[in-house]
Amino acid sequence: MRETWHVNAAQDPVDENDRLHRLYGVGFEELQVPNPERRLFLSLERQVDLLELERLTTAVGWRPRPIRRVRRALCHSLLVVGVWCHDPLLPRLVGFARCIGDGVINATVWDVVIHPAYQGVGLGHGLMAFVVKQLQVMGVEQITLFADPGVIRFYQNQGWEVEPNNQRCCFWYAC
Amino acid sequence: MRETWHVNAAQDPVDENDRLHRLYGVGFEELQVPNPERRLFLSLERQVDLLELERLTTAVGWRPRPIRRVRRALCHSLLVVGVWCHDPLLPRLVGFARCIGDGVINATVWDVVIHPAYQGVGLGHGLMAFVVKQLQVMGVEQITLFADPGVIRFYQNQGWEVEPNNQRCCFWYAC
Ligand SMILES: CC(C)(COP(=O)(O)OP(=O)(O)OC[C@H]1O[C@@H](n2cnc3c(N)ncnc32)[C@H](O)[C@@H]1OP(=O)(O)O)[C@@H](O)C(=O)NCCC(=O)NCCS
Ligand SMILES: CC(C)(COP(=O)(O)OP(=O)(O)OC[C@H]1O[C@@H](n2cnc3c(N)ncnc32)[C@H](O)[C@@H]1OP(=O)(O)O)[C@@H](O)C(=O)NCCC(=O)NCCS
Numbered sequence: 001m002r003e004t005w006h007v008n009a010a011q012d013p014v015d016e017n018d019r020l021h022r023l024y025g026v027g028f029e030e031l032q033v034p035n036p037e038r039r040l041f042l043s044l045e046r047q048v049d050l051l052e053l054e055r056l057t058t059a060v061g062w063r064p065r066p067i068r069r070v071r072r073a074l075c076h077s078l079l080v081v082g083v084w085c086h087d088p089l090l091p092r093l094v095g096f097a098r099c100i101g102d103g104v105i106n107a108t109v110w111d112v113v114i115h116p117a118y119q120g121v122g123l124g125h126g127l128m129a130f131v132v133k134q135l136q137v138m139g140v141e142q143i144t145l146f147a148d149p150g151v152i153r154f155y156q157n158q159g160w161e162v163e164p165n166n167q168r169c170c171f172w173y174a175c
Numbered sequence: 176m177r178e179t180w181h182v183n184a185a186q187d188p189v190d191e192n193d194r195l196h197r198l199y200g201v202g203f204e205e206l207q208v209p210n211p212e213r214r215l216f217l218s219l220e221r222q223v224d225l226l227e228l229e230r231l232t233t234a235v236g237w238r239p240r241p242i243r244r245v246r247r248a249l250c251h252s253l254l255v256v257g258v259w260c261h262d263p264l265l266p267r268l269v270g271f272a273r274c275i276g277d278g279v280i281n282a283t284v285w286d287v288v289i290h291p292a293y294q295g296v297g298l299g300h301g302l303m304a305f306v307v308k309q310l311q312v313m314g315v316e317q318i319t320l321f322a323d324p325g326v327i328r329f330y331q332n333q334g335w336e337v338e339p340n341n342q343r344c345c346f347w348y349a350c
Contacts, residue, residue: 065280069279072279073277073279073281076276076278077277100275100277100281100282101251102251103247103248103251105240106248106275106283107275108319110281132347140349141244142346142347144321144344145344146319146344146345147342147343147345148340148341148342149340149341149342149343152343156345160347161345161348163343163344165324166323167321167322168321168337169320169322169337169342170320170331170335170336170337171319171336171339171342172318172335173316173317174311174315174316174317
């Protein structure tokens with residue numbers, strides 16, 4: 001009986017949408033991927049576990065940061081986006097990006113990452129398109145980011161302008 | 176009698192400091208300038224009049240922005256700094272800078288400007304040193320900015336690294 005209820009529920013699009021809402025919050029979106037057995041979701045609201053985020057960023061070779069500082073930085077970000085490999089009980093974080101900014105004139109995208117096992121099938125593009133759309137809806141005038149040499153093409157292919165008017169980025173580090 | 180009281184007050188360092196606090200708020204600083212008849216102050220708290228800010232930014236050739244949007248952007252900035260030419264009744268805004276950021280990991284400096292009549296005597300350096308110090312006190316790890324070709328040297332001379340690791344800045348515009 002219980003089994004039957006589960007099977008019926010999974011086929012009911014209203015219930016299914018409701019369940020996805022509960023997992024991914026308001027404004028979630030599904031990403032199309034080649035593998036039909038995997039479902040991938042973009043979420044603005046699903047809470048990111050900071051240890052899971054650390055595993056994701058160390059998987060692409062970034063040095064870990066103190067969890068306490070990451071928590072505060074996320075709290076004060078304009079936008080935090082997770083890419084989730086769907087599981088009805090425990091979705092896994094396989095991508096991430098966040099933005100800082102005033103939400104009006106300027107926003108800067110930081111910490112764009114897709115887990116190596118999920119790269120090269122369009123998730124990065126989907127994530128960036130989602131981020132830009134969210135900032136557009138807010139009405140942000142200008143979005144900026146800093147691209148490592150290996151990913152400049154990745155951003156250019158999505159319509160980002162590299163160094164317009166010969167502007168150069170300058171960095172200052174605390175230590 | 177009144178005259179005398181004024182003269183005495185101006186010579187009393189306690190009263191004088193009190194008066195400067197009322198004008199420039201907590202954490203103000205005086206900038207040293209060659210002309211001994213002018214006093215210049217950096218302030219985090221003195222309210223910037225948005226029309227005065229527009230006059231300042233148009234004086235260096237920046238196109239005006241809708242006041243309503245500038246107000247919202249300033250409200251959501253991490254730091255807003257004014258450079259004021261001192262007058263006991265009505266200080267004039269002669270310089271400006273603001274930062275966006277999470278206050279922990281990243282901050283970006285925007286809209287750095289000194290009025291042309293006040294350029295070349297060290298105010299820009301003083302303003303930037305103040306901005307960096309404030310962000311350091313907050314504990315921000317990494318500060319970034321975008322420099323027009325003509326001002327790259329200006330930032331480099333103050334210890335900013337240009338395109339470390341060959342990073343390039345990418346821009347995306349709303350219109
Ligand atoms: C950069 C990064 C986020 C890209 O993520 P991704 O999911 O691999 O990106 P995509 O799959 O959307 O695009 C990657 C390439 O695969 C190609 N691709 C897209 N969909 C594809 C598909 N269905 N099948 C095969 N290839 C595809 C794209 O053409 C793209 O090529 P391009 O870069 O020349 O445009 C990811 O490589 C990463 O996390 N890198 C390490 C961290 C990093 O460097 N972050 C950026 C810091 S600035
Ligand atoms: C860029 C800008 C903020 C600099 O402000 P500034 O007050 O002129 O800057 P400073 O006076 O501190 O420094 C300017 C130069 O004058 C020199 N200078 C500093 N103190 C001086 C003094 N007492 N006497 C003579 N020259 C002096 C400095 O060596 C400096 O040279 P450098 O750029 O090679 O380091 C200003 O020119 C400006 O508002 N420009 C238009 C807007 C703009 O381009 N903003 C930056 C956008 S990224």
